Amino acid sequence: MDVWDDYTEKVMEHYEHPRNVGVVENANGTGVVGNPACGDVMKLTIRVDDDIITDVKFKTFGCGAAIATSSMVTEIVKGKNIDDALKVSNKVVTDALGGLPKVKLHCSVLAEDALKAAIDDYRKNRDSGK
Amino acid sequence: MSELKLYMVYHLGEHPCCNVRVATSLEEAMTQCLNHSGKPKPNDAALRSCKVEEVKVNGYKIIVEKI
Numbered sequence: 569m570d571v572w573d574d575y576t577e578k579v580m581e582h583y584e585h586p587r588n589v590g591v592v593e594n595a596n597g598t599g600v601v602g603n604p605a606c607g608d609v610m611k612l613t614i615r616v617d618d619d620i621i622t623d624v625k626f627k628t629f630g631c632g633a634a635i636a637t638s639s640m641v642t643e644i645v646k647g648k649n650i651d652d653a654l655k656v657s658n659k660v661v662t663d664a665l666g667g668l669p670k671v672k673l674h675c676s677v678l679a680e681d682a683l684k685a686a687i688d689d690y691r692k693n694r695d696s697g698k
Numbered sequence: 699m700s701e702l703k704l705y706m707v708y709h710l711g712e713h714p715c716c717n718v719r720v721a722t723s724l725e726e727a728m729t730q731c732l733n734h735s736g737k738p739k740p741n742d743a744a745l746r747s748c749k750v751e752e753v754k755v756n757g758y759k760i761i762v763e764k765i
Contacts, residue, residue, distance in 0.1 A: 600724040600750050604709065605743040607732050609725055629725075674744045681710060681747040689751075696756070 575632070576666035578640075583632040588642035590625045596693055599685025603678055608634045612642075612682040616690050619650050626682070633672035637679040640664050650687050656680065702762040704753040707731040711746030720762055724750050 575583075595613035602609040608630030615623040624646050626638040641661050645653040658676035662668050668676060705727035708716035717734075721727035728750045753760060 598724065600728055601710075601747040602707075602728040602732050602750070603744070604732055604739055604748050607729075609728050609732070611725055627725075629729075677745060678747050681749065685749050685751075 574669045575636075578664070578666045579633065579636045579668065582636035582639040582665065586626075586635050586639040588625045588639065588646070589627065591627060592623045592625045595623075597686040597688075597690025599682045599687070599689060601678055601681045601685055603630075603674055605674065606630070608675065608678060610634065610638055610678050610682040612638070612679075612686045614645075614686045614690060616650060616687075616694075621645050621648055621650065621653055624686075630678075631672070631675065633668055633675040634678060636665055637661050637668070637676045638682070641679040641683055645683060650690070653683065654687060656683060702764065704760055704762055705750050706753050707748055707750045709746060709748050711742040713742070713746075715748075718753070719750075724752065 592613040592615045595615055597614040597616060599612045611627045613625050614621050624642045626642055628634050628638045644656055644664060658680040661679050662676045700722035702720050702722060705719045705721055706716060707719055707727055717731050719727040719730050721730055
């Protein structure tokens with residue numbers, strides 16, 4: 569059995585060709601989260617205009633599943649209203665990837681938490697007039 | 699030289715774990731915290747993330763200097 573058999577084609581595709589990698593230059597929301605068990609660190613930057621996420625990018629120091637989930641979450645939320653984006657759970661991300669091995673499900677939690685952290689940061693910046 | 703800042707890293711699960719870190723970036727603060735030893739991992743470590751935020755206090759500028 570090949571180690572790659574545990575991963576769907578979609579996961580492999582996003583791992584090998586991740587979308588929206590980098591940092592949004594004029595970001596007004598940043599979320600950085602990490603997993604205390606595996607040490608993966610994910611940074612998500614967003615540009616929000618009129619409460620719509622107009623740009624989103626990620627940088628992830630982690631495994632293939634972490635990279636694939638980061639990539640997928642950016643694709644899902646781009647163009648979404650922030651209230652709708654907050655409804656994007658780790659299950660939504662995992663389902664969009666066609667599933668993840670059970671031992672890698674925490675990577676999808678990291679993606680959800682990074683998104684929530686970035687939106688939370690955006691709201692704080694907005695409310696403080698930045 | 700990058701500016702040192704104060705960061706708070708905390709666990710998003712039930713475990714009331716939080717750490718103040720001095721670093722030059724959010725990522726550095728997070729990595730410092732995840733790497734430091736002697737801290738028991740939360741039971742739900744694999745399922746819950748840690749979050750890092752720069753410490754800010756309205757009306758004040760926090761200056762961090764190495765001594």
